[in-house]
Amino acid sequence: MSARTETRTPDRTTADTVLEVSGLTKTFPAGQSLLARLRGQPRKVVQALTDVHLSVRRGETLGIVGESGCGKSTLARTLVRLYDADSGSVRYDGAEVTALQGAALRAYNRSVQMIFQDPYSSLNPRMTVGQVLREVLGVHRMRPPGQIEARIRELLTLVGLPHEAAGRLPHEFSGGQRQRIGIARALALEPEILIADELVSALDVSVQAQVVNLLLELQEELHLTVLFVAHDLRLVRHLSHRVAVMYLGRVVEVADTATLFTAPRHPYTQGLLAAAPTLEPGTRSAEPAISGELPSPLNVPSGCAFRTRCPQAFGRCAVERPALLPVQGGEVACHLYDPQGPQGTVIP
Amino acid sequence: MTAVTTVPAAPARARRWPKPTLLIGLTLLAVLIVAALFPAALAPHSPTDFDYEAILQGPTARHPFGTDNFGRDVLSRVIYGTRIDLQIALFTTLFPFVFGTLLGALTGFRGRWADAVVGRIADLVVVFPFLVLVIAIVAVLGPGLTNMYIAVSAVGWVSYWRLTRGEVMSQKKAEYAQAGRVLGYSPSRILLRHILPNAVTPAIVYLMTDMSLGILLGASLGYLGLGAQPPTPEWGVMVADGKNFMATAWWISTFPGLALTLAGVTFSLIGDGLADALRPRA
Amino acid sequence: VTRGGQLVYGRYADSLFLDPVLNDANLDIWILTNLYDTLLQPTSDGKGVQPGLASRYAASSDGKTMTLTLRPGLKFADGSPLTAADVKWSLDRARQPEAGAWSSSLASIDSIAASGQTVTLKLKRPDPTLPAALATFNAAIMPQKLFTAAPGKNDAEKAKAFAEKPIGSGPFVLQEWKRGSYMVLKRNPYYWKKGEDGKALPYLDSVRFEIIPDDNTRILKLQAGELQGAEFIPLSRVAELKRDPKLDMMLYPSTKVSSIFMNNRPTLKNGSENPLSDVRVRQALNYATNKDALIQVVTFGTGKVMKSFMSSTTPLYDTNQKGFPYDLAKAKALLGATKYKSGFEVSVMATSGSADDLALLTAMQQMWAAIGVKLKIEQLDAATKTARYRANDFQMRTGAWTNDINDPSQITTYFAVYDNIESVHTGFKSAEIDKLFEQSQQELSRVKRASQYRRIQTIYQQAAPIVYLYETPYPVALLKKVNGFVQIPLGNNIFAGAWLDK
Amino acid sequence: MHTTYVLKRLLQIIPTFLAVMLLVFLLVRLLPGDPASAILGDRATTEIVERTNRELGLDQPLPVQFLIFARNLLSGDLGDSISLKVPVMRLILERLPVTLFLTVYAAVLGVLMALPLAVLAAVRRNTWIDGVIRGVFQVGLSLPVFYVALQLLTLLGARLGWFPIGGYGEGFGGHLYHLFLPALTLGLNLAAVLVRTLRSAVIEVLTAEYVEFARAKGMRPRVILSRHVLRNALISTVTLLGLNIGALIGGAVITETVFAIPGVGRLMVDAIFGRDYPVIQGLTLTFAVLVSLVFLMTDLLHARLDPRTELS
């Protein structure tokens, strides 16, 4: 079955790779009845991430897209060590981070920060913006005590909030402003990598634009590397240098933005793009892009996870999991693009 | 860098005045506290002195609430009772609240075996008949308020533990708590500074209900002779003592009964008000 | 009189165990005489004895033999004959030392002989208390055959089984018993005593006891006519119920005396010095106690001042006893002569939840404060209080007494004679009383006995081991249509002569 | 349907039961005063007390006593009451149904009062109706049970003569009639607790989108109330009821005393004051099992009412 065990192609680990994810797997235990356990049935697990390979280049914006539940957040959270991976490795500047603890972990987190999706629950409702920032700066001794207030003002300016904002509680801010506060909080640690999990999904388009602009400016100014996790393909396309497409816990395609959006390879990517409504009235195709629903992560289909909804699936797809292989402008995990031909070398 | 200075001013800072419920509740509480602190200044008579000349007298100008079977002034006893009953309210809930909440925070946050162990103990406490425990403790240590507090505390923490544990378990999944971890905060900081303040509200609101329950429990134990000991002017015991005179001298139990109701209403108003006031604005 | 009907009577608590010999509680004792009959019976005024199952009894001149003649044709409630053999068996069972606390009342009996209608008691010594003892519940006559036929390996087990469905020769027989709820006694058709109409007692078809622990509820139920009688009316409500035109508020004379027992020992259990060991202190406390005020506050005017340690209803009570009239000056003077002239603190054990104890002690706190004595009230539940008291671990405690036997010897053994229970654990000991008591126990002359008892009461009063308080009656409220019911000074509820107006 | 779950829960009761057993055994023996003192009273001499203790087996070392207790328990024997001299099991079997009847009756009355009133208060929230309902129950919640009981008894029993004063009655109808006032007393207390929580639960349900959706579907108000609002509000009622019913069983003491009901509450108090060890032990264990079962039933009922619940 495990036809694919060969090591990663060396060219992937280029000098400017800042974060290298390989073979990352993460499962969550699912509830199971006592009877089933007594019967010795294997414990069911939610397959949130399966053998994920991904490299992030310094200074780039890497978009991560995929349907709900495909593991985007899990990936983000595993990268910042909110979750411990089951297996696989994450290297930051060449150093393994999956086992970091204590001070080393804190140092890592200073470099790799995360901004959360929900502008309402990601801020402690009882702490003023000033307190939030003071705490981060204080705990990590980012500045001597005397300079903390000045730094807070600096950060607020950086994210475009008035200085008076320091004295206010989160509920006094709009959603967009709260996301700015979240960004300021992450930036207080002067990170190198910013992981933005659905940063603007909860915002109105007009406000989205404000936050997106801020992100662009900050990236310019602070040379940030950004992992931009989102649903919205239009935004991802606008922001990202490269895009990774995930499906059921796997990365199925990674490519330059231009390549991905103009010449998507994976049938899933194609379907996804087709399903996203464009702003051109009347361009809808006759047939639905992808039919059916996402299979349960408790019961991931064998072989290629997408085969159950794939219009081009064939025999091999059900038995062999396609590896993420390099193609022009990116990588794709689909038997259709197997250099040895779609039929590959597999038992019929 | 061009700061986005065009950001709109935040929505007008909505001043949150306490709701009328809370205001009324706090006002009533203030009245009770004044009565508890300065009973001597308010009460026209001694709460314990007998007056054999004035036994079982109905309300008069001299004794607005009448006198009891010892000729004691009911008004004065009600006023002096305030301190006792507020004390009961406080002491029956203080330890359960503090201990239960902290334990709930710890086990809800760290879970695993500690949670399981405490859960078992809580089961035990809940299925053990409260009265047996109270009477046992009171019998071992003697009746009186202190031992009632001990008995109630031995049981009372479970509610707070449950409430806080559940709330902490859900709060720790909130993104702000997760953010704390990514920001490299220590677990204790996340728990105490971030989660607990947000998780403690139900416990505080319950505290108010619990306070009136505490007073009522005092009254019930008084009925069984296990509560406050005479001549302590405790409202519940006064009501119980007056029950034999309900037909002939209604005032003996009615006025302390009103005081109990007043205290109950006070705590409940504060509870409702706090529930509202402490709810964080999203 | 009118015959028939059911009398529903409200009791504050249920009986526990209906065996005459092995029980201990007033709850049982006070109704047992309705189920079991004794050879002799106490008179209704509690001062003497009258014939019961035995129509005649005679003592030999040396006082060492007593001969009793049974009435002819006696039957148990199941119709089986009551024989002299039953009497012998019953008394033998009751007097064996294992038979609980009451066996000592029959201790003077050496042997018993039964023949025909005659029962002969051979005594070890003359015993003036024996007639009273034979009129006491533990000397009840039980059916030997039925009892021995009851399941069980030994006497205790058989007693348990038999007490479930007891058969005696009393006026009533147990018909139904739902523990904690009600008990129904039905008329024993074989009862020997005749009523005013010349026919066999009792008049009532049945008596139903309803258990109603709450005083208020009991009264409400009576007022609503759901009960025809209710015991233990709180004294605070006596005046009110007296005014109720539908009710007879009865205050039956009782042998109940309430007092405060003092620890007379020089040191307390915890080793500290005990001011109460000084007789002047004890007298001072007695004089400083305003009994009249207490009677007002605690008994709502129903009580009367206690002048001897025994109640005025007890045989051989000395009417010349003065007790301790309230005299604050005397109290101060007495205390002033001791080293406690500036006062002291004393602690008293009270029964928690007892309204009377609390009323009493709160009032006494105030009274004794006048002579500088600070009374600390310690409330304990009854079992704890008893345990502490029995271990002599107390300074003062509240207590009340009722006689079970129609004779002064019972209270005296407990209150005044050290050897039994250290004079109700006060530690009081008087060689003279011990001697007088021993003599009185064999003194057949009532006059001489009376003078011995006069002396005992005087000595006791002078030594003041207790604080004399008051005597109180049995408060029972009855509907007007209830007649002929009596609770005798010993506490026994006598339903045999009760009848209801139609 | 949930057999394994039920089995698991029943298994879980066992350790709790054992702990309760040990705890109550030690606790009663820690109490000052001994059964002999309690039943023999003031007068008994030392020899008599000792003899009684010997007869009761209380002179044995504690571990031995415990082993005997445990062994008898396994064979279903809770021992004999010391003061009443009858098997504890029999006492419990006699008295428990009374208390259970009262408790269930009270719970039914409580829910019957609380549910409609809570719904009314919720529907008319912040109006005077709401205020009156909440106010009345607040007063009920602030007064001691015995006071409420006595007032009900005086008014509905003695003054108006609608109900008998105390007692248990004969037959089902008799029980219903006799226990009405005590059940009402307890029920009022329970209702006061329920109304508070239910009102907010109903308000929550009323503002839930599915109620809005039902209205948008053109459902009749009655249908909306019964099918959509009440069914959902019932879920929280059941949970709340389960939590309170244990307290209700344990809290019947005072009601049983005032209303002269021969239930286990009164028995328990008498047993404790009388140091009747076997009765205390037996009742405590019964209570523990009962409450555990009530909790289990609540959870099962909850699962029935709310299909979202996962029992595990």
Add this chain to the structure above:
Amino acid sequence: MTALLEHGAAATTGTPLLSVRDLNVRIPTPSGTLHAVRGVSFDLQPGEMLGVVGESGSGKSVTLRALLRLHRPPIQTSGEVHYGGQNLLTLNDQGLRGVRGGQISLIFQEPMSALNPVLTVGEQITENLREHKGLRGRAAQERAAELLDLTGIPSPRARLSDYPHQFSGGMRQRAMIAIALASEPRVLLADEPTTALDVTIQDQILRLLLKLRSELGMAVILVTHDLGVVAQTCDRVAVMYGGRLMETAPVTELFRQPLHAYSLGLLRSLPGVGAQRVPLVPIPGGPPDLRVTPGGCAFHPRCAYGDDACLGAEPPLVPVAPGRDSACVHADLLPPPGSVA
């Protein structure tokens, strides 16, 4: 009839199916009364798919609910909603119930909270069938299964006895549509029916709506804030801001040339297809405070084209071009969205 169903060809003439005039909704809150919908008027033609867009809080949902008079006191609804010759806002309760769900159905954004968690999907459909179609028992079951089938739920008969939580998000949305369709309504009001869903499922649901529209001849009001959804699905668009309609236009027209500064702002703030990683053009500022009556055009404080002409009375929604209404004083000044501002 079919002509009406042609995409983008909804007639602007003819008798409207639903006609809304001067709809106002006032919501009292502790801090003042929110005037959440202010003088909204529009017509819905038979078979038309009308999109309503606008930022969060602009009053889209409140408007939709007001159409069915779902707001309860103390919320006040005034104006006229004409349907079938009746004003729904003054109709008696019984008549209203017949229209609600019977003639006009409403579906919500969050199917999880809009479906009663304790009733099976089947029960919730048959409930509607009984109320509006008088169907009971087996017949109702059959019909319910048909409806589920119609919305594309596999093995519909078996799923009838499932509870909502046993469905996936997309299936729940379908189930809700099935419930709404049970009464064969003439109008379907859909409040963000796909916002919570993935694009792939959104695509399926929108197709379903389009299919049902053409098969059943329903008119649909589709509330959304996704302009892409509007572009792909609707015939006509109404743009809401601050409780008012700012512009109504045929969908192609709007995207070609918006005639309200706010519509323009909305379109501009979206990333264009062309340039990557260049700053977007946000609408500055935040939504208006609905508690205060604006002194002029509600959008004026955020508007790049605003001047004194916008102040004074609030500009009314007036026809500015054939089939197009706008409330913008400067409607004719506005450039097409693609050009640089």
